[in-house]
Amino acid sequence: MAFKTRLLMALTLVSALLLGTGCATVQPWQRGLLADSCMVFDANNSAAYMTHWQESREGSAGGFGVQGGGCGCK
């Protein structure tokens, strides 16, 4: 294997390890931003109407996973 390739691989590995240490757990009391409505994937809430329509049509209410914006509230 060429020296350059090995160097590149080593650099990639070191960068990945360094970036890995940047990961942090968001604590329950730090979830204010995650709970903001702008953090919801579907901001205009059209999916809710689609789900409601589908639930009525298919008789499958409650079969579409969980709701919430990520605040982790219980």
Added chain:
Amino acid sequence: MGRRLFTLLFTGLLAVPVLAAVPKVAPDITLTALSGESIRIADLKGQVVLLDFWASWCIPCRRSFPEVDALHRELQPKGLTVIAVNVDEQQKNAYTFLEKYPHTMTVAFDPKGAAAQAFDLQAMPSSMIVDRRGRIRFTHEGYTDKTISQFRSEVLQLIAEGE
């Protein structure tokens, strides 16, 4: 030698659940109240204290906050002290919430989460009931229909225990 080691390990394992059941002393932290005064948890010994951690963004807190305030009004004459600890990073959000929800209980702020960390919060909202000796006797995570009645019976139990 091996037998003695085994006995020691076995006794140690038996002691684990017993030690886990021993109530923990509430961390000695100081909070700043809405009024500006400092509240040191250790100074509240002799009182039954309900610490209620809440945030403006926490949806169940919109229900728990007024109900905990009502419990405060009901049981304060019997010896309950309620401290509603706000963990909003942006305090202005807490002020907006407080304008909507009038209260009589003490509200304190923990914007950096020092108290939340010291009490090892696992969910929002979380509440701890501390006895007169300063030990955390009950911990609640989340808020359901039954929570407020559990608070009431646990607080009354601790009040009845006396010093």
